[in-house]
Amino acid sequence: MQIRVLGCSGGIGGDRHTTALLLDDDILIDAGSGVTRLTLDELARVDHVFITHSHMDHILGLPLLLDSVGAERGRPVTVHGLPEVLQILMDHIFNWRIWPDFARIPSPHAPFLAYQTLQPGQAVTLDTRSVTPIPAHHVVPACGYLLRGEGGGLLFSGDTASHEALWTLAGSTPDLRHLIVETSFPNALEDLARASLHYHPRALAADLSAFRPDIPVWITHLKPGSERLIMDELHAALPGRQVEALREEQVFRF
Ligand SMILES: [Zn+2]
Numbered sequence: 001m002q003i004r005v006l007g008c009s010g011g012i013g014g015d016r017h018t019t020a021l022l023l024d025d026d027i028l029i030d031a032g033s034g035v036t037r038l039t040l041d042e043l044a045r046v047d048h049v050f051i052t053h054s055h056m057d058h059i060l061g062l063p064l065l066l067d068s069v070g071a072e073r074g075r076p077v078t079v080h081g082l083p084e085v086l087q088i089l090m091d092h093i094f095n096w097r098i099w100p101d102f103a104r105i106p107s108p109h110a111p112f113l114a115y116q117t118l119q120p121g122q123a124v125t126l127d128t129r130s131v132t133p134i135p136a137h138h139v140v141p142a143c144g145y146l147l148r149g150e151g152g153g154l155l156f157s158g159d160t161a162s163h164e165a166l167w168t169l170a171g172s173t174p175d176l177r178h179l180i181v182e183t184s185f186p187n188a189l190e191d192l193a194r195a196s197l198h199y200h201p202r203a204l205a206a207d208l209s210a211f212r213p214d215i216p217v218w219i220t221h222l223k224p225g226s227e228r229l230i231m232d233e234l235h236a237a238l239p240g241r242q243v244e245a246l247r248e249e250q251v252f253r254f
C-alpha cells in the first residue's frame with residue numbers, strides 16, 4: 001500500500017495545498033487543493049473519494065475533478081462520507097447553483113458521481129485495502145480514517161479537537177505504522193483552536209504523552225505561516241518524541 005501526500009496545509013500560499021491523500025492510485029482521502037497536483041491521467045484513475053467533512057479545504061478539488069475527467073472515465077467516482085456530510089455536498093455544492101448535480105448527469109443511470117454513506121467503525125474493503133471511518137470532534141459532522149493494507153495501518157485524525165476515541169483506537173490498532181494528526185494553531189491561538197475544534201500544541205502534547213512512543217507521529221493542517229512555531233511548541237512539549245511535520249509529496253509505503 002502506498003499513501004502519497006498531495007496536500008497537508010491548513011491553507012494555501014506558495015507551495016501549500018490543502019488536505020488530500022492519494023492511496024495507491026485509485027483512492028483519495030479528502031479532496032482539498034492537493035488534488036490539483038495530479039495529472040489528468042492520475043485524476044481519471046481515482047475511483048473512490050473518502051471525505052472527512054464538508055469544509056471547503058477538504059472538498060474543493062472534488063467538483064473540478066469530476067468535471068475534468070468524468071466524461072472520459074465511463075464509470076462514476078464513488079464519494080464516501082458520513083450521511084450528514086454527503087447531504088451537505090448535495091444541498092450546498094452539487095445543487096446546480098454552485099456546481100452541476102453530477103449524480104444525475106450525463107444521466108441518472110450512468111452518472112459521473114455516486115454517493116456511498118459510511119458509518120463510523122464500518123470498514124470499506126477495496127481489494128487488499130480497507131478504509132474505516134473513525135470518530136472526530138469538529139464543528140461539523142466529521143470523521144478521520146484508518147487506512148489498512150497487508151503491511152499495516154495508518155491512522156489519520158481528520159480535522160479534530162481532542163477526543164478519547166482517537167487515542168483508544170490508536171492504542172489498540174494492531175500493526176499501526178503511522179499516525180497523522182492535525183495541529184492547526186499555535187498555543188497563542190488556543191481560544192481560536194478551542195472555538196473551531198482544532199488541536200493546538202498544548203492539547204496534542206497532553207494526549208500524545210500517554211500514546212505509545214514507537215509510532216511515528218506526523219503533524220498535518222498547520223496554519224500557513226505558523227508551521228515552524230507550531231512544530232517548535234510541539235517539540236518543546238514532547239522532548240525525545242518522534243513528531244514531525246507532514247510534507248507535501250511525502251510517500252508512505254508499507
Ligand atoms: Zn474543518
Ligand SMILES: [Zn+2]
Pocket residue numbers: 055057058159221
Ligand atoms: Zn480543514
